[in-house]
Amino acid sequence: MTVNADGAAAAAPYPAAPAGPPGPGREPEPAPELVQLLTPEGEPVEHPEYAIGESADEIRALYRDLVLVRRIDTEAISLQRQGELGIWASLLGQEAAQVGSGRALGPRDMAFPTYREHGVAWCRGLDPMQLFRLFRGVSNGGWDPADHNFHLYTIVIGSQALHATGYAMGIQRDGAVGNDPAGADGGTAGEAVIAYFGDGATSQGDVNEAFIWASVFNAPVVFFCQNNQWAISEPLEKQSRIPLYHRARGFGFPGVRVDGNDVLACKAVTRKALQAAYAGQGPTLIEAYTYRMGAHTTTDDPTRYRLQSELEAWKLKDPIERVKAYLVRAHGADAGFFQQIDREADELGERIRREVRSMPDPGPLEIFGNVYAEPHSLLAAERDQYAAYLDSFADTEQEAAQ
Amino acid sequence: MAEAKLTPEQKLAMYHRMLLCRMFEERVYFLFLEGRLPGTIHQSQGQEASAVGICSALDAGDMITSTHRPHSHAIARGVSARSLMAELFAKETGCCRGKGGSMHVGDAGAGMLPAIAIVGGGLPLAAGYALAFRYLKQPNIVACFFGEGAANIGVFHEAVNMAAIWNLPVVFVCENNKYAASTAVEKVMRVKHVSERAAAYGIPGETVDGNDVEVVYQAMVKAGSRARAGDGPTLLELETYRFAGHSRSDPGHYRKPEEVAAWKERDPIARYEARLLAEKVLEPSEMTKIRASIELELETAIAQAEQDPSPKPEDCLTDVFAS
Numbered sequence: 114m115t116v117n118a119d120g121a122a123a124a125a126p127y128p129a130a131p132a133g134p135p136g137p138g139r140e141p142e143p144a145p146e147l148v149q150l151l152t153p154e155g156e157p158v159e160h161p162e163y164a165i166g167e168s169a170d171e172i173r174a175l176y177r178d179l180v181l182v183r184r185i186d187t188e189a190i191s192l193q194r195q196g197e198l199g200i201w202a203s204l205l206g207q208e209a210a211q212v213g214s215g216r217a218l219g220p221r222d223m224a225f226p227t228y229r230e231h232g233v234a235w236c237r238g239l240d241p242m243q244l245f246r247l248f249r250g251v252s253n254g255g256w257d258p259a260d261h262n263f264h265l266y267t268i269v270i271g272s273q274a275l276h277a278t279g280y281a282m283g284i285q286r287d288g289a290v291g292n293d294p295a296g297a298d299g300g301t302a303g304e305a306v307i308a309y310f311g312d313g314a315t316s317q318g319d320v321n322e323a324f325i326w327a328s329v330f331n332a333p334v335v336f337f338c339q340n341n342q343w344a345i346s347e348p349l350e351k352q353s354r355i356p357l358y359h360r361a362r363g364f365g366f367p368g369v370r371v372d373g374n375d376v377l378a379c380k381a382v383t384r385k386a387l388q389a390a391y392a393g394q395g396p397t398l399i400e401a402y403t404y405r406m407g408a409h410t411t412t413d414d415p416t417r418y419r420l421q422s423e424l425e426a427w428k429l430k431d432p433i434e435r436v437k438a439y440l441v442r443a444h445g446a447d448a449g450f451f452q453q454i455d456r457e458a459d460e461l462g463e464r465i466r467r468e469v470r471s472m473p474d475p476g477p478l479e480i481f482g483n484v485y486a487e488p489h490s491l492l493a494a495e496r497d498q499y500a501a502y503l504d505s506f507a508d509t510e511q512e513a514a515q
Numbered sequence: 516m517a518e519a520k521l522t523p524e525q526k527l528a529m530y531h532r533m534l535l536c537r538m539f540e541e542r543v544y545f546l547f548l549e550g551r552l553p554g555t556i557h558q559s560q561g562q563e564a565s566a567v568g569i570c571s572a573l574d575a576g577d578m579i580t581s582t583h584r585p586h587s588h589a590i591a592r593g594v595s596a597r598s599l600m601a602e603l604f605a606k607e608t609g610c611c612r613g614k615g616g617s618m619h620v621g622d623a624g625a626g627m628l629p630a631i632a633i634v635g636g637g638l639p640l641a642a643g644y645a646l647a648f649r650y651l652k653q654p655n656i657v658a659c660f661f662g663e664g665a666a667n668i669g670v671f672h673e674a675v676n677m678a679a680i681w682n683l684p685v686v687f688v689c690e691n692n693k694y695a696a697s698t699a700v701e702k703v704m705r706v707k708h709v710s711e712r713a714a715a716y717g718i719p720g721e722t723v724d725g726n727d728v729e730v731v732y733q734a735m736v737k738a739g740s741r742a743r744a745g746d747g748p749t750l751l752e753l754e755t756y757r758f759a760g761h762s763r764s765d766p767g768h769y770r771k772p773e774e775v776a777a778w779k780e781r782d783p784i785a786r787y788e789a790r791l792l793a794e795k796v797l798e799p800s801e802m803t804k805i806r807a808s809i810e811l812e813l814e815t816a817i818a819q820a821e822q823d824p825s826p827k828p829e830d831c832l833t834d835v836f837a838s
């Protein structure tokens with residue numbers, strides 16, 4: 114029995130895979146399919162499985178999300194450059210993937226982000242200041258995950274896929290997966306989890322183990338991979354021989370590739386995957402095909418490893434412009450609407466600049482906060498010791514101040 | 516690709532090797548029961564066709580990696596019963612100078628890296644060794660043995676993906692013996708065959724009868740020539756079964772007696788013996804001679820190992836680093 118075939122090399126727009134000549138029994142694969150509901154020019158696209166279900170007002174709201182989230186990002190980069198933030202991981206170019214998936218979530222669903230999910234944070238209802246506290250280094254975490262069902266930012270690449278799967282299995286064991294289609298809720302009133310990670314994370318063993326657990330136990334989790342083509346300076350074609358959404362095949366669950374710059378498609382695809390999870394049908398892998406327009410973080414200079422022409426090509430697929438064009442053409446949005454959103458963005462920017470600069474520095478002992486869920490005697494002893502140590506400088510500081 | 520033709524001598528050699536694997540394990544089993552050997556053991560009765568079929572398709576310069584269940588791999592690769600036995604007795608004459616024991620047997624000079632008992636631990640090493648072959652422009656390949664349980668470990672994914680993207684000359688040989696300790700494979704895998712995982716990495720995957728030594732051999736020749744030609748890795752799944760418990764302390768109560776009996780019907784050695792007799796490659800009189808010579812080889816190995824010196828305390832810090 115021979116399974117699988119590799120032929121991704123031939124498939125546009127996926128870059129040529131460095132595979133050898135196809136071996137015996139390996140047939141070329143069809144070109145990867147991309148779910149798209151809105152072209153980069155803002156033309157609606159018919160799709161056999163997915164449709165634009167949003168009203169004009171809902172699309173306006175999504176447009177507002179996209180613009181405000183981008184403004185949060187540009188303000189953050191400026192603030193970092195002025196020394197007001199320690200670091201920032203820009204989401205520029207990925208607004209649609211994040212807002213589309215973020216707005217597909219129900220209030221009871223739980224999201225597990227990386228460090229770049231500012232757009233998802235916005236959709237979950239976090240105040241941007243909570244993000245800034247973290248990146249300014251004045252908070253140990255930034256927020257309580259339970260407040261908005263938005264877990265803490267996770268830096269250890271791919272590890273949150275495991276946390277998310279474990280959480281999803283917990284939901285399952287709580288009986289919150291509506292896997293009884295004959296039940297009163299029609300099998301739809303479930304809860305689910307979404308795990309965000311990047312293309313680079315797919316090379317991590319942790320993500321693989323999460324796929325195994327989720328597939329075997331049918332856990333209600335959506336794996337949302339933002340393939341932004343780069344893992345810092347490592348391009349995708351050095352990380353995988355296949356289109357990433359095909360990865361799920363090896364584990365026996367569905368994978369789908371969506372235009373990650375199309376907010377409507379991202380929302381529709383995520384919605385469907387969540388519904389499958391609610392109904393007890395288990396995990397889905399979504400590959401949101403997008404591009405990181407900015408640097409990896411503010412400490413990175415992408416001109417050292419990638420071509421400007423690549424950036425120019427992706428500029429034409431901007432996630433905001435296509436919604437703007439669609440709103441004007443299909444829903445008669447006028448200049449007044451766009452001006453009003455821009456004004457709101459200006460106000461948000463102004464508030465961010467003001468509030469970030471006036472954030473109080475934490476006292477040194479706050480480092481001991483949020484380490485354990487319950488009081489811990491060893492930690493208390495360390496804190497007391499450190500406090501005593503700080504006190505030993507008291508005289509000197511008074512002298513210095515005089 | 517046309518099948519490689521096996522000569523009667525090759526067939527007899529494979530039969531002999533499988534029998535040596537089996538008789539070694541059975542002898543060792545009793546040595547443990549008698550309390551003459553220290554530690555624990557993971558035995559491979561029933562899996563001889565996979566070890567011997569794979570290793571018979573390798574060249575002298577090729578390398579294998581192995582697992583916590585390494586005895587048959589070592590014998591199939593040509594590590595002598597003498598040095599293997601001495602290793603189990605923790606004697607200086609052992610293949611790892613008595614410092615490795617059952618779960619770490621091997622001999623790089625014979626083409627077998629000392630086994631790694633950390634489940635999945637051999638996979639990244641195999642990929643790394645294959646990269647070294649490529650880097651040094653050596654025409655060799657690596658055969659990486661692991662169990663179906665190891666296919667669920669993160670490093671499996673990292674190693675196979677990396678070998679796939681770099682087209683490394685390695686064959687990933689999954690001995691699917693249906694159980695990882697007491698865990699049945701269907702409880703921890705949503706796909707039917709481990710080989711289907713290959714789809715996740717864009718490499719060929721194949722499942723074959725792991726209890727038919729010639730089938731295993733032919734599959735390895737095919738996968739090996741692909742690797743040698745620079746066409747990258749293959750995920751080869753061998754369907755087999757371990758007759759013994761997981762380890763010395765495991766009576767295997769989680770398996771139904773009928774299941775065990777059904778697999779014993781497919782004993783790789785009995786099957787091959789019957790085939791070779793039918794093909795007249797093997798004569799009944801020869802069978803007795805082969806068994807007698809193996810018995811003698813094992814008894815000599817045991818007698819010598821028991822008399823061999825133990826590693827000296829002052830040597831406990833040698834052989835830790837390569838240089």
Ligand SMILES: Cc1ncc(C[n+]2csc(CCOP(=O)(O)OP(=O)(O)O)c2C)c(N)n1
Binds near residue numbers: 313315343
């Ligand atoms: C386990 C681990 N290894 C390495 C790093 C360093 N690191 C930080 S971001 C990154 C790249 C991640 O790329 P990708 O998953 O594509 O996400 P993206 O940054 O593109 O959103 C790496 C290697 C880390 N944080 N964690």
Ligand SMILES: Cc1ncc(C[n+]2csc(CCOP(=O)(O)OP(=O)(O)O)c2C)c(N)n1
Binds near residue numbers: 663664
């Ligand atoms: C990383 C790690 N986890 C757990 C163990 C304990 N352990 C030893 S063997 C084994 C089962 C391995 O099953 P499989 O890979 O199918 O090989 P088999 O024993 O069937 O040959 C486990 C869990 C280990 N040695 N290493």
Ligand SMILES: [Mg+2]
Binds near residue numbers: 311340344
């Ligand atoms: Mg990336």
